[in-house]
Every structure is written in C-alpha cells, then in structure tokens.
Amino acid sequence: MGLVLLVVIWLITFVSTYFFIAKTWWLPTGASAAAAGIDHHFATTYLVMGIVFVAAQVSLGYFAWKYRERPSAPPARYVHGNNMLEIVWTVLTAILFIGLNLMSSSIWASERFRPAEPGATQVEVTGMQFQWYFRYPGRDGRFGATKPELIDASAGGESALGLDTTDPASKDDVVTGTMVVPVNREVELILRAQDVIHSFFIPNMRFKQDAVPGLAIHMHFTPITIGDYEVTCAELCGLGHYKMHGMLKVVSQEEFDKWLAAREAEKQ
C-alpha cells in the first residue's frame, strides 16, 4: 500500500510537471511591450514554486512508503518538534514568497501606477451585454458628450453609446465594433460599462481590466507586433458572456491613419 501511494503521488507530480515544462498549453504569444516582463516573471515564479511542489510531493510519497508500519520497522520516534527547524522554514518561506512578490512589483507599477504617455492613441472602450464598442476622439482629440437617455442599443454604433450629436466635440468621434490601433505606440484606454461589470481581456497583450458601470478607468498598453488579436470578456456578465468577443487589429501607423480618416469621411 505504501508503495502504491508513493508511485501514484510521484506519477501525478511528474505528469503534471511534464505538461508545464513541455509548455503543451502555455500563455498565448505575447504581443505587447509588457508581455516579455510578465512572462519572464511567470517563468521565475513557476520555477521556484515548481521546485517546492516537486520537493513536497516527492517527500510525501517517500515518507508514506519508507515509514510504513511493518514487522521489521523500528518504533516511531518520540519527538515533539524542533524549534530551530520551525524558525528556519518560516524565515525561508517568508523570504521566498515576499521576495517573489517584490520582484514583480515594478512591472505592476509600470502597468498601473503611471498615466498613459502624452501622444498615446486614445480609445474609449464601452462594454454592454454582450458587445464591446470602441470610440476614437477624432481630430479634435476630444470625446463628445454621451447621455444615457439617448442610448438606443438596437441601433448600434454611436446610438448604442448615446452620443450627443449636438455637442461639437462629438462631430468627429468615430465609433466602431473592431478596435484598430497603430503598432509601437502606447494606447490609452478609457474603460466604461453601461449595464453590468464586464472585463476587457486581450490574452496576447497580457491585458485585463474590469469595466465597471459608473467608473471611467484609465489604462494603457503598447502593442509591439502587427496582427489580429481576439478580445474577450472575462467577468460574468449574463447569458451571452461566452460570446462577448471582439477583435483588436494592430496595424502600421500609416494604415491606422488611413483607416481613421476613412471612418471620419464616412461620417460626413
């Protein structure tokens, strides 16, 4: 029985670890400036915790077998513990855990403690059941006013956001269902939600932030690879949660300018 326990615990440990090491399923390809740092810290944490995981499971299985009761086994040791050992492993774990945490704090700070750089591409993201809308301020660099009483969800586009067309600033606002941004330039997001909480999640950008009704949350990220990336909703928002998706297109600066100009021309 002890041997079976050892074999089963060891097998579970090694098979689980194999799939982590082989990266059979891993974080999706990173495409933002922050991705490399986050992935690197993920790998570091993985290595450290992986060692702890294997060491603990291997000793558990080994002890269960080695100290099993059998006629030839010596009597159990009469020990109540060892204060020195308790202090050693308390201090070591504390250093390890807090150390890991401090290592990653600079990434968090650069993601969340500073505002977006001036000159960042501004996009307002609005979540509603079960659709993401994206709004660009246009040439004037200002978002026009929106009014809840003007919201007409079935009409889509500007009406879905309740854009007040009498506001001069709203004249050149562009509202789309696909998010397009230029590569290698910081994107400033203003996240809003109309009805319930949604969460704007772009796995490839290592970006996630809840969009909360009543709040306008300012965030930023910098895409560094041209391509199409799927956008999902990561906060349970109702029956269509699983199909609340969108698309982020990262394009060159020229292509972006051309695209935005064409959208504005459509409005006139």
Added chain:
Amino acid sequence: MAGGTGGGETIMATREFAAHEAHAHAAPQGFIRKWVFSLDHKVIGLQYYFLALTAVFVGMFLSLLMRIHLIWPNIHLPLLGDIKPETYLTLVTMHGTIMVFFVLTTAPQGGFGNYFLPIQIGAADMAFPVLNMLSFWVTALAFIVMLGAFFVTGGAPLHGWTGYPPLSAVPTAGPGEGPGADMWVISIALFCLGALMSALNFITTTLDMRAKGMSMMRMPLTCWAWFITAILGLLAFGVLFSAGILLLLDRNAGTSFYVPLTVFSGQMVAHKGGSPLLWQHLFWFFGHPEVYIAILPAMGLCSQLVSVFSRKPIFGYKAMVYAMLSIGLLGFMVWGHHMFMSGMSPYSAFAFSIMTMAIGVPSAIKTFNWLGTLWGGRIRLASPMLFAIGFVSLFVSGGISGPFLAQPTLDIPLHDTAFVTGHFHLIMGVASIFGIFAATYYWFPKMFGRMMNESLARWHFWLTFVGTYCIFMPMHYAGMAGQPRRYSQFTELHYLEKLIPLNTFITFAAFVTISAQLIFIFNLFWSMKAGKKASDNPWEATTLEWTTATPPPHDNFGGHTPVVYNGPYEYSVPGAPRDYVMQTDPATVAAH
C-alpha cells in the same frame, strides 16, 4: 425543554452560568425530540452531516450537467431537456453556492465540529443546546429556500456564487435575476444567521466547557481548528449578512447601494450613484475568510490523523496552533487579492498582495509539520490516513498556485480564467472534501458503532484521488492558455477551440470521479447496518472521544466527567506499556 423530565422549567438560565455538571439534560424519549428537534449536539452534528451529504450530491449533479453541456452543448437529456447557455450559468451559480455554503461550511464545522468538539474537550453538550438546534434548523431552512430558487418564475439566478451587482441587483439583467435571485439572497442571509449562532456556541463551548486539566494547549488540534473557524465565522458572516440585506434593498426597495446609473438594452434603470465595488469589498471581506472556514477544520483533522496513524506526536504542536491563528488573522487582510482587476486602487493591490504572500507562510509551516510528523513514524495506512495524506498532497498542489494569483502582475493573465477554477477547487474544494471523507472514515465507528468496509474505502480513495487530479490539474493549463471562467461554450473564440480536447478529458475524468462517490455512499449506509462491530477505540487514539462508549451515551461520558492529564498526541512514549497514552491516563508522561 429537557425532554421527558424537563416539564415547563427552563434550564437555559442555569446553563449560562453553571459549571458543566449542571449541563446534563436527560435523554429525550420521543422520536421528534430525539431525532428532529434534538438538543443533543451529537444528533445535531449528524443532522448537519446529512444535510451536507444531500447538498453535496445536488452540487455534484449540477457540476456533472455543466461538464456535459461544455462538451455536448446540443444534447437532449431525458427529463431535463436542453441545457441553454443561461442554464449553464444557473448551474455554475447554484453549484458554487451550494458547495461553498451547504457543504464546505456545513459538514466540517456544523457536522463533525458539533459532534466531536464537546466530547474532545470533555463536555456533556454544547454551551447553548437550544441555540444549537436553532442554528441547524435555520441552516436547513436556508437550504430549502436555496433549492426553491429552481422552481420560481425564471428559475435560479445566473450571477455566479459571488453575485456581483449590477448583474445580481437588476431583475432585467438576465433570466433568473427575478424572484430566483431574491430567493438566493434570502437563503444566504438565513445561512449567515445560522452560522453566527453556531459560531457563538462553538466559541463559548471551547472557552467555558473544557474538562478539568484540558488546558487550551492540551486541546486536540481539531478543537483549535473548530475554535478558530468559529471566530472567523463570527466576524465574517455578519458582514455578508449586512451585504445581503443591502442587496435585497437594492433589488426590492429602490435603494442604490451597489447600482449606479445603468442602462440595460437601452432602458435606464431606477438607480443612481451606487458602487458595484462596495459589494465586492463586503463580499470578499467575508469570502476570503470563508476559504479558511472551509479548510481550517480539515487542517486540524489532518494534523490529528497524521499523528494518530504515524503513531508519533504531532511535529510542532505550538507552531501548528500559531500557524492556524495567524492564518485566521491574516485571512481578514487579504480580501483585495480577489479584486486586482476590479478597478480598485492599484496601490492597495500592492498591499493586499504582500499580505497574501505572507499568509502562504503559515500554510507552508503546516505542510512542513505534517511531513515532519510522517518522518520517522510507523505509519498505518488505514483509510482515514489515506485521505489525510491525500489532503496534504492536494493542499500542496492547490497551494502552490496561490503565489501566482497573489501577485497582481501574474493575476493580469490569470484572473478569472480556468487557472483560478483549478486553484480553488484543489485547495478549498477537494482538499476540504478529503478532510470530510477522512473524518467520516475515522469517526464513523464512534458515531455508528460499526467499522466501514476497508476495501471499498480504498477503492473510493484511489479513484477519487487520481480522478480529482485529472479534473483540476488540466484546468490550470487551460487557464494559462487564456480560457475564461464561466464560459458555456468554447466555440466563439478561435483560440479556445484548441482547448476543447483538454476539456473533454476533464469531463470524462468527472464522470469517473463522480461515479466513484457511489462507492462511498454505498459503504456509508451498508456499514451502518452490516459493518463489523467497532470497539471503543479501534484506531488506538488518545483523545477523549475514544475513552467513552461507542456510540457515546446521551451525556457523552455516562455520568462521570473526564479529567485530563496529558496532551493529545502522546504516541510511542518510551517506557509506556502501549504505544499510546490516553489523555485521561493519570500522569504517565513527564512534562516536556
């Protein structure tokens, strides 16, 4: 009050002040007094246990339907019909709520705690038997109201067990958010009342009712765990109760605690100025301690079993007590780690993160001490011990992913993905369920006077142990690959399609694991009738419940009060006649 002899006299008044000799209430005779509205902590413990057993089968059945829907979305089930995406979310919500409240909170504390805390400290009953009866019946009523949510117009709610408003506060937010959601909130509020009464009772009992010689530091670690759990419950459930009342007011009285100005499909709702984050703060102020409410009793039990079956004193008794106390204390300072992505201040995320990493330290200490106890032992691998070792393994596996989620930086890709589902199921779900199984196999002989069948118990262990790993380990992989939680289909996003085989594997593993639980149920009921007769102390353990008859008499110790001379873990004492010294053996162990 006191059954056949009590008449009209209330014994509550004396009970509050008197020493516990005055506690004895005569054994009731009638069926109703004995088994339904019983004041006996042992009967109430069994009532809680069977309530949890019913709940766990409901919860497990819901999870089976979830796994079926994920893989075969168009299947037509006999009697149940089609599962629609909103039905899936209803299943998610009710599975989570039922499991967290009516299983993980109910069985380890209400069930085993009620039955064995008084016996292990040498008391005749809990401090407040009537309050004890009341807490059970309020909890049972809460369960009935919760199940009732399935049968009202619109069905049960779909807002998840966390019930974030505005989704949970606005009836038009989705199907099930009408009367079903009201029933859900009312049920939780009732549950909180039951849990608060029970917490008071546990705390008073532990502090006031210990037998002579049973100092705090001679209490078995199970008692420490129940005691600390009760303190957590007292502080946490009050907050959830208030939060629930505010949510009910938002839903029905036009207040706006949680709901700002919102527009649902073009229709403005009559709320203004509320904060959705307020609910999250209140909910997780309860919700994180709740994790420890679920796991602490299992930790205490595991410490107990590892020592009993290794025939060795627990390694670092004091360290174990201090570790549980610091887990309890720190448990109230980490709720913000559920909210790193919520829009809460990023500076506070940093503070919550440090506290969360710190709570990993006492958890690690406990693991080291369990390994330290096994080391150099003479281990008897009986079924309770198998589940205790399984618990340690699952606790390590579930715990190891904690430091990932505790760092806000890594929480960016992992938050609200299947990685989190895998993490909390291993550590809070399956690990505490293993605690419940271990407790059942260990205490069954004392509770029912018969042994459970050991071969069936082993089959149950192997299938469940391997099965749960096959279910929850792959969820970590899926989560790393970006699979969000609470998705009813993986067909809408291209990158999720490649995760379908992994999810199919999980579903098959769930079939096997859930089927294996039928072995347990069969063993449980069959052994009550036909199990081998148990002696008073079949495991050769030292604590007080093994000094009394099997099953224990109404007043627990048959008219005498035990006196305690030793600590709870005196195994393999050199020079002792047997390899264990009962807590009641007069002064045979030198002070150490």
